[in-house]
Amino acid sequence: MSIKVTYFDITALGEPIRYLLTYGNEKFDDVRIERSKWPELKPSMPFGQMPTYEEDGKVAHQSLAICRYLAKKYKIAGADxxxxxxxxxxxxxxxxxxxxxxxxxxxxxxxxxxxxxxxxxxxxxxxxxxxxxxxxxxxxxxxxxxxxxxxxxxxxxxxxxxxxxxxxxxxxxxxxxxxxxxxxxxxxxxxxxxxxxxx
Missing domain, CATH: 1.20.1050.10 (Glutathione S-transferase Yfyf (Class Pi); Chain A, domain 2)
Known part of the structure; x- marks a missing residue:
């Protein structure tokens, strides 16, 4: 499985996603965007926002939704x-x-x-x-x-x-x-x- 997280080179909204992937022992491409490059990249992003999560070519946005998806995957989203x-x-x-x-x-x-x-x-x-x-x-x-x-x-x-x-x-x-x-x-x-x- 190919996984990529794209965000700025800061913690902020990207770090919980990185933490969850790390917790799940998942190998992922941690792509960190320089702020100077953001204006040219922004139009290609869903709703012009980061972080994004890419899994086998499918791209998701919204950091909480991504975290919740990963939490379910790694069985730390609740027993019921x-x-x-x-x-x-x-x-x-x-x-x-x-x-x-x-x-x-x-x-x-x-x-x-x-x-x-x-x-x-x-x-x-x-x-x-x-x-x-x-x-x-x-x-x-x-x-x-x-x-x-x-x-x-x-x-x-x-x-x-x-x-x-x-x-x-x-x-x-x-x-x-x-x-x-x-x-x-x-x-x-x-x-x-x-x-x-x-x-």
Whole structure:
């Protein structure tokens, strides 16, 4: 089987896909696009977006859909429909969290960005992290169903990107979320991947 992931040479939305493929011991072509080349490549991409996932010539887009497909393939998407719902719900919430931080980080208007700063750092980020911490504690160092699922890999894969956008260590003082991260980072395949791809 021929597999290719195409994304920028950053973690961000590409890393959860790379993590899942690595977890599944899948060989894949990790294509990393220079930002200067993106304008000429963009028109050829589905909906003008990356990452894309290609399997034997078939191309898929939308990072969450790709991750969910791989999670089902590698049997970490839930043992039944309710588990799958619990996992999907927390992944969607993590993605909501990412979008709220990104809306601040990528804001071009400095006045608008400054106005967003207080509510984000004083209200939104603490609110989400408190909820995530409790969920991780209740699930024994996982984000759902008390075991390793793609929610954990998705969160851990996004973490460095989230920290970069927020310009802080989001997990400081959050031992249960640190356990989620460590449970992923200590997987032999993921550890080897991270060691080989120091950012």
């Amino acid at each position: 429909d309710w588990e799958a719902l619990e996992i999907d719900s927390i992944v969607d919430t993590v993605n909501d969290f990412r979008q709220k931080i990104a809306a601040y980080h990528y804001e071009q208007d400095e006045a608008v960005k400054e106005a967003k700063k207080g509510p984000l750092f004083k209200e939104t980020i603490p609110y989400y992290l408190e909820k995530f911490e409790k969920i991780a504690k209740d699930n024994d160092g996982h984000l759902a169903v008390k075991k390793l699922t793609w929610a954990d890999l998705y969160f851990a894969g996004l973490l460095s990107y989230l920290n970069m956008m927020a310009n802080m260590d989001l997990l400081e003082g959050k031992p249960s979320l640190q356990a989620v991260r460590d449970n992923v980072f200590n997987l032999p395949a993921i550890k080897a991947w991270n060691d080989a791809h120091k950012q």
